[in-house]
Amino acid sequence: MTQNLDRLNALPLRDDLRGKAPYGAPQLDVAVALNTNENTHPVPADVHTAIVEEVTAAAWTLNRYPDREFTALREELAAYLGHGLGAENLWAANGSNEILQQILQAFGGPGRSLLTFVPTYSMYPLLAAGTHTGFVAGERSADFGLTAESAAEQVRRHRPDVVFLCSPNNPTGTALDEDVVTAVYEAGEPHRAVVVVDEAYAEFSHGGTGTALSLLAGRPRLIVSRTMSKAFALAGARLGYFAAAPEVADAIRLVRLPYHLSAVTQATALAALRHSEALLANVEDIKRQRDRIVEELRRLGLAPAASDSNFVFFGGMPDSRAMWQALLEDGVLVRDVGIPGHLRVTAGTEEETTAFLTSMERIVSAG
Structure with missing residues (x-):
């Protein structure tokens, strides 16, 4: 291990990556x-069979690039989420981590900052560092809760360019009340903050728990991130997605890699959605x-x-x-x-x- 570290340090690595450990x-x-x-x-078993059939069909086309716009997948995702969403509101990538990274590539970066409220998902500061986005660790109460008043005050004080709200929160498991999301969005209005609600675990919420999907209308800088890794049991397929105003998806198109979502991933996700x-x-x-x-x-x-x-x-x-x-x-x-x-x-x-x-x-x- 020491020898590997010595070889790593001999490389012209970015200074801000020296001494870091991978997630x-x-x-x-x-x-x-x-x-x-x-x-x-x-x-x-029946879903496994459907995935195999879809992937087998896709395998005949692997000599060609996949659908860059993954249109069928966006349509199926919109139908699954409901809330009046259409394909134009949806975007997908290789896991919700790539979704969050793309958001920071588009709206974060040098001279800009990300605010979130710790303890929360440990990838957030790593994604910020990887995109040269300043990271601001906001505070929670002693019981790890977060009120609308506290969250809004911290947004006004720090004036972040992007805010990540994890709901249900990881690692505490608690969902945020909708008034926290609206308060954060309103507090960020003067400096046009982008607010991302990371709902990776939303399908496991207790009955009656709200979703930020219901808050999207009229809020062009609100993004709701989801994943198929958890409820859909597709952690190995790597499919994350978000719902937002159509112009947000257009912004992400500026930073996505060409043909970033493989034909096999698209086929797997389509089969799963059709057997949700x-x-x-x-x-x-x-x-x-x-x-x-x-x-x-x-x-x-x-x-x-x-x-x-x-x-x-x-x-x-x-x-x-x-x-x-x-x-x-x-x-x-x-x-x-x-x-x-x-x-x-x-x-x-x-x-x-x-x-x-x-x-x-x-x-x-x-x-």
């Missing part, structure tokens, strides 16, 4: 991996396991946060690192998110969830 959760060979918020349910009912049936089971985790961790005397996502953020441990290690020794991998006294666990299948809870009960009982 990535531990990839360990364990029986129960619940650390990266994947949908641990396999793709249903079968895929989203697993979402209800995941929500049951998530709520089960919350209930059982409370019974054990721990402090799980109410979650609108497919994971649970929990505290109440004197030594979270020791807890992480004890779980790992039982073959259960969860995420140490770097917040003292807290860990995050993905809601898996019933069997995976049982393995996690059984291990937790043993560790807590052992004291």
Whole structure:
């Protein structure tokens, strides 16, 4: 490792990249991996068959570039989201991380800034650094919540060019009230801030939880980002997308790489969208396991946060690192998110969830 680092440092690397480590959760060979918020349910057999058929058809055309505008996919995404959206409102890329990167390429950059509210998704500062966008770490309350008043005041104070709002938030799992989004947008009006609501986990929200999709009309600088990695169980396909005013998609066309969305990715996503009912049936089971985790961790005397996502953020441990290690020794991998006294666990299948809870009960009982 030291030798590799020496060779890396010998390269004419950008100064701001020296000493940095690449993003990535531990990839360990364990029986129960619940650390990266994947949908641990396999793709249903009928959806698998449909994907294979679509990809097979696309394979006959791989000597040609794919549809640069991925028109059919944008139409299907608009139909899935509803809210009066059309293909002109949709854009897609290789995962929601590329979506967010493209947004910063278009609206961030040198001399501009991104504001978000920490703790939140750990990729945000890395995306800012990669696009030479200044990063401003906004504040949350002691319980990691965010009020409309606090968020708006921070936008007025920092005057960012771009604001990222993660809802449901990662790693805490809590969704934002719609008044937070509207307050942030209004506070950014004087300096024309672009407001992005990252709804990667929206499909896992409790009934009655709002979505920023309902706020798009009349707000040309509001963007709602989604992904097919989580609810659609397509983490390996890499398909993220956003909904916004048509001119926002036009702006992203200025920075996208040519033919950035492969024919295979488009075919996979189309097949999944056309079988969304079968895929989203697993979402209800995941929500049951998530709520089960919350209930059982409370019974054990721990402090799980109410979650609108497919994971649970929990505290109440004197030594979270020791807890992480004890779980790992039982073959259960969860995420140490770097917040003292807290860990995050993905809601898996019933069997995976049982393995996690059984291990937790043993560790807590052992004291």
